[in-house]
Amino acid sequence: MxxxxxxxxxxxxxxxxxxxxxxxxxxxxxxxxxxxxxxxxxxxxxxxxxxxxxxxxxxxxxxxxxxxxxxxxxxxxxxxxxxxxxxxxxxxxxxxxxxxxxxxxxxxxxxxxxxxxxxxxxxxxxxxxxxxxxxxxxxxxxxxxxxxxxxxxxRLLPGVLGNDESAKKDSFSEGMLEHPHYTRPADFKGWKVPDVLLSGHHKNIERWRREQSLKRTAERRPDLLKKLTLTDEEKKWLQSIENEE
CATH class of the missing domain: 3.40.1280.10 (SPOUT methyltransferase, trefoil knot domain)
Incomplete structure (x- = not known):
């Protein structure tokens, strides 16, 4: 304790x-x-x-x-x-x-x-x-x-949060800002939840979340990217984000 x-x-x-x-x-x-x-x-x-x-x-x-x-x-x-x-x-x-x-x-x-x-x-x-x-x-x-x-x-102490994995995926825990979250309803005032999150395809969902996390970090806290070791795929995502801008 x-x-x-x-x-x-x-x-x-x-x-x-x-x-x-x-x-x-x-x-x-x-x-x-x-x-x-x-x-x-x-x-x-x-x-x-x-x-x-x-x-x-x-x-x-x-x-x-x-x-x-x-x-x-x-x-x-x-x-x-x-x-x-x-x-x-x-x-x-x-x-x-x-x-x-x-x-x-x-x-x-x-x-x-x-x-x-x-x-x-x-x-x-x-x-x-x-x-x-x-x-x-x-x-x-x-x-x-x-x-x-x-x-x-x-909130980082064992057993405090209902799911200990929650703290591990918070913003900054992995060196980047956290990805966007959505919950019910799937369509609110015409604003829809991204299809990938409704697909049930866990590998694609994780990939989307990682990409969104990288995008949000690049947009809001580019200073954090200097401390990260990115995969070749993530570097391509980042280049794509920069090209969009």
């Missing part, structure tokens, strides 16, 4: 996400346990203060190291295995499906959700094992990023 702990200044943000949908199902199936911890509870300051002015001046406040270290060390003392301590930060490496798959193999993750102008650098240097960013934009705090990561990781 995986354990995920969240260190936050705003624990009230988490219940709606952790107690809904796949996250709730994963917890009920005992694939994962979640713990949400208020960093203020670990502050030695009588006012439970967790921030201070930066040395050298400058705008904004900085998260002080003591409460964060104390909170993380408290969890580490109770841990059955060495946890990965993840700091949510705009300076971190991009969080991708590949990174999600790596983290899904861990037993214990601790997410540090930052606020204010940033962290005291000693948190980064001496506590965090990983730094991640969910995109090139700034959020008010790390809570939303931590929940995004937790959702992505949780």
């Amino acid at each position: 995986m354990k995920m702990d969240f260190l936050t200044l705003f624990p009230e943000m988490f219940p709606g996400v952790l107690e809904s949908s796949i996250m709730k199902q994963a917890s009920e199936k005992q694939a994962v346990t979640f713990g949400v911890h208020n960093i203020r509870d670990f502050s030695f300051d009588k006012h439970r203060k967790t921030d201070d002015y930066p040395y050298g001046g400058g705008a904004g406040m900085v998260m002080t190291p003591q409460p964060v270290f104390s909170a993380a060390e408290h969890l580490m003392q109770e841990a059955e295995s060495t946890p990965r301590v993840i700091m949510l930060c705009p300076q971190g490496k991009p969080f991708t499906q590949r990174e999600s798959e790596k983290l899904a193999r861990e037993h214990h993750l601790i997410f540090i959700c930052g606020h204010y102008e940033g962290y005291d650098e000693r948190i980064r240097e001496h506590l965090a094992t990983d730094e991640y960013s969910i995109g090139d934009f700034i959020l008010t705090g790390g809570e939303l990023g931590a929940m995004v990561m937790a959702d992505s990781i949780t």
